[in-house]
Amino acid sequence: MHKCDPQSQVSPAHSSCCAPAPIFALVDGNSFYCSCERVFNPSLINQPVIVLSNNDGCVISRTDEAKAIGIKMGDPLHLIGDSIKRHRVRVYSSNYALYGDMSARMMATLAQFTPELEVYSIDEAFLSLGGFAGRDLTDYAREIRRVVRRDTGIPTAIGIGPTKVLAKVANRAAKKNKVSGGVLNLCDRAVQDSVLAEFAAADVWGIGARSAAKLARMGVTTAMQLRDADANAVRKLLTIVGQRIVLELRGQSCLALEMVQEDRKQIVSSKSFGRPVYKLDELKEALANYATRACEKLRRQKSACHTLSVFVQTNRFKDGPQYYNSGTITFGAGTASTVRMIAAANGVLENIFRDGIEYKKAGVILSDLRPASAVAFSLFDDQHKHAQDIKAMSVMDAINARMGRDTLKVGACGASAKPSWSMNASKASTPLVPAWIMKANMRTKCYTTRWQDLLKVGS
DNA sequence: TCTGGGGTCCTAGGACCC
DNA sequence: TCTGGGGTCCTAGGACCC
Numbered sequence: 001m002h003k004c005d006p007q008s009q010v011s012p013a014h015s016s017c018c019a020p021a022p023i024f025a026l027v028d029g030n031s032f033y034c035s036c037e038r039v040f041n042p043s044l045i046n047q048p049v050i051v052l053s054n055n056d057g058c059v060i061s062r063t064d065e066a067k068a069i070g071i072k073m074g075d076p077l078h079l080i081g082d083s084i085k086r087h088r089v090r091v092y093s094s095n096y097a098l099y100g101d102m103s104a105r106m107m108a109t110l111a112q113f114t115p116e117l118e119v120y121s122i123d124e125a126f127l128s129l130g131g132f133a134g135r136d137l138t139d140y141a142r143e144i145r146r147v148v149r150r151d152t153g154i155p156t157a158i159g160i161g162p163t164k165v166l167a168k169v170a171n172r173a174a175k176k177n178k179v180s181g182g183v184l185n186l187c188d189r190a191v192q193d194s195v196l197a198e199f200a201a202a203d204v205w206g207i208g209a210r211s212a213a214k215l216a217r218m219g220v221t222t223a224m225q226l227r228d229a230d231a232n233a234v235r236k237l238l239t240i241v242g243q244r245i246v247l248e249l250r251g252q253s254c255l256a257l258e259m260v261q262e263d264r265k266q267i268v269s270s271k272s273f274g275r276p277v278y279k280l281d282e283l284k285e286a287l288a289n290y291a292t293r294a295c296e297k298l299r300r301q302k303s304a305c306h307t308l309s310v311f312v313q314t315n316r317f318k319d320g321p322q323y324y325n326s327g328t329i330t331f332g333a334g335t336a337s338t339v340r341m342i343a344a345a346n347g348v349l350e351n352i353f354r355d356g357i358e359y360k361k362a363g364v365i366l367s368d369l370r371p372a373s374a375v376a377f378s379l380f381d382d383q384h385k386h387a388q389d390i391k392a393m394s395v396m397d398a399i400n401a402r403m404g405r406d407t408l409k410v411g412a413c414g415a416s417a418k419p420s421w422s423m424n425a426s427k428a429s430t431p432l433v434p435a436w437i438m439k440a441n442m443r444t445k446c447y448t449t450r451w452q453d454l455l456k457v458g459s
Numbered sequence: 460t461c462t463g464g465g466g467t468c469c470t471a472g473g474a475c476c477c
Numbered sequence: 478t479c480t481g482g483g484g485t486c487c488t489a490g491g492a493c494c495c
Contacts, residue, residue, distance in 0.1 A: 053463035060463070060495095078461040094463090121495045208493050239469060241493085268465050275460090317462050363464090439461095 020130040022253050023160065023187065024167040025141060027110060027148070029103075030155045030175065032123035033061035036102045037092050039153035040447045040455060048089040052077055055272055055439045056093050093440035101448040105152045113144050118257045126164060128257050141183040161186040164255045165248035168205040169195065169223060189251075196249065199223040206245050211238050223249060263301045263369065269294040270311070270363020273435040277359040283312060283349060286436035288342045288412040290364045295338040296400075298366055299393060304334025304375050306368035308341060310348040315360035323359075325352035333381045336372055337389035338396070342412050 029035055033051040038044045048065035052058065059066075059075045069087045071080055077091070084091060103122045111117050116128035127144075129137055141158040148156050159170025166186045173195050174184035186192050202212035204223050214237050220226050226234070227249035235243035244254045269290035277283060287310060298305055311326035327348040335341065345364055377383050399408045406413075414434055445453035 055461090055463070057461075057463055074462085076462040081461095124495080206493070210492060239492095241469070264466075266466070270464070272463070315462090438463095 020133055021162065022257075023129040023133060023137065023162060024164050024257070025127040025129050025137075025144075026120075026159045026164070026167040026171040027125050027127060027144065027156050028158075028171050028175075029106060029123035030157060031061055031063045032103075032154070033092075033094060033099055034063045034066075035154050036095075036099050037444060038063075039102070040098075040444065044090055048087055049092070050084075050089055051092045051094050052442070053094060055274055056441060057272070060094065091442055093443040095444050095446065097446045097449045098444065102152060102154065105448075106148060106154055106156075109148050109151050110144065112147070113140075116257055116259060118259055119261065126167065126257055129160065137187070138183055138185045141185070142181065145182055155182070157182045159184050159186065162251045163248040163253045164257075165205050165245055166192070166251065169199055169249075172203060173199065192251075193224065196224040196227060197222060201226045204245060204249070206241060211242065214238065263303060264297070265367070265369060267294045267297050267305075267366040267369070268363060269297075270361060270365075271436065271438060272361045273359065274433065274437060274439045275435055277435045278357070280349070280353050282435050283353065283359060283362055284346055284412065285414045285434060286362055287345045287349060287364060288410060288414070289436050290362070291341040291345050292338050292409060292413055294364055294366050295336055295341050295393075296397070298336045298369065299372075299397060301369075302372050303369040304336050304372040305341070305366040306331050306334045306370065307366070308344050308348065309365040309367065310345050310352065310362070311365070312349070312352060312359055312362045314358055318360075323354065323357050325354070327352045330368070333377045333386065334368075334370055334372070334375045335386075335389070337386075337393055338410055339392070340389060341366075342410055346412075 031049075034044075034049045037049060037051065044063075046065065047063070048069060048071070049063045050059045050066050050071060051061040053060045056077055058077060059071055059073060059080070062071050062073070066089055069083060069089070071083065071089070083089070099122060106123075107117070107119050107125060110125050110127060114127045114129065114132075116131075118126040120126055129140070132140060137160050141160060145156050145158060148154060157171055157175040159167045159172070159174050160183070161167040161170050170184040170186040173186075174180045174182055177184070184195075186195060199222060200212075201207055201215050201221055201223055202209070204226060207215070207226075215221070215226065215234075218229070218233070218237065220229055226246060229246060231243050231246045234246050238245075247254050271286075271290065273286070277286070295305075307328060307330050309326055309328045311324065313324040314322050316322065329344050329348050331340075331344070341364075375386070377386070396408050400406065447453055447455050
């Protein structure tokens, strides 16, 4: 991520004399996951809807109607059962195949409006509108909203500002303030003043709970106060990150648009188990599956991994003895081989495993990633074996890409058939289901990515 | 019974070298 | 034997984001 050091950077980032002053728009899908569900199920419109995290654990997306009855982000499902029943909240397991595809459609639509686009997350994109300064940007943003809605079905809010942080503020304010029509332009100083005065410092992008508490002790509780605070004092309190936010609030752009997606520096695959796990073999099977996912990502970005970490842990929400342990192994010559990774993960696991513990979660972390093309061998590495691995993996990837995920997999992942989601929650905890299979009892179909799930009209 | 998963960046401190 | 500073690299932990 490119960031200007405000210490060395006296003039703004775009210092070139002929380049237009930067203008950012942040487009954000409203209640994105819920909106995706609504696109394929119109009966959800105007209803309270929530989407749950993995294992149907807690709330990660909610519609305005769900917010209105007091359901909060992160609420555990099992604590809001009453409210769900009373208000007939429609509840869904997350369906990332669907959301990922809807996201791609939204981004493709946005790309029609500017060549300079940064896909920031699954439901957000920054657009550079610096080249459109001659136009009425509020009108332009309304047009963007209209077309995204028409072509994807997703409602959005758009915030405009001279910096990313101000565009973020504008976006949040646009969402809250219904009269703005989903668009707010914060390029004007007077508008900035009126919005920032009412905007909580804790809601500014980059200010989390810890930082908000520190600022409050300084007497800073609004975004306006933060903007007008002494930048050096803020730096002392919140490091350079906080100082950058102050400058951004003042309209000095420190965070640039990043159009190219850099390769990941770390790949994590970890999950809580659907049921308690005690046995080494079960952990091995779970980790084999996580390592498989991680290596697929690794190969997709054409990297090789030089460090593998494995961790296991108990349920941190449960009273009683806790256990966490992790171990690491390094590869002299980097690898992206699922087979090698699973073998290595097993080795680490045997070192950190203790008998008689109720495990709740495990995972693998691949780090020290470097280009696969630059793997360096020592005298003792078996280069022939390495070449064979690469060939085997590319065959496996090709088959899985054509025939579907896990058509071909390593034996250590377990032979268990894909579970049937028609089973209910209580049955899902029978030992027949592998521990690493996630609970998802309320998953919708993959309308956009599987032929057999295509929506039928008029039948 | 039931509480997500996957990322990034920054800083401080230790190890090591000259 | 004692004393000293400066530089780099690495890692763990904290904080934040979606």
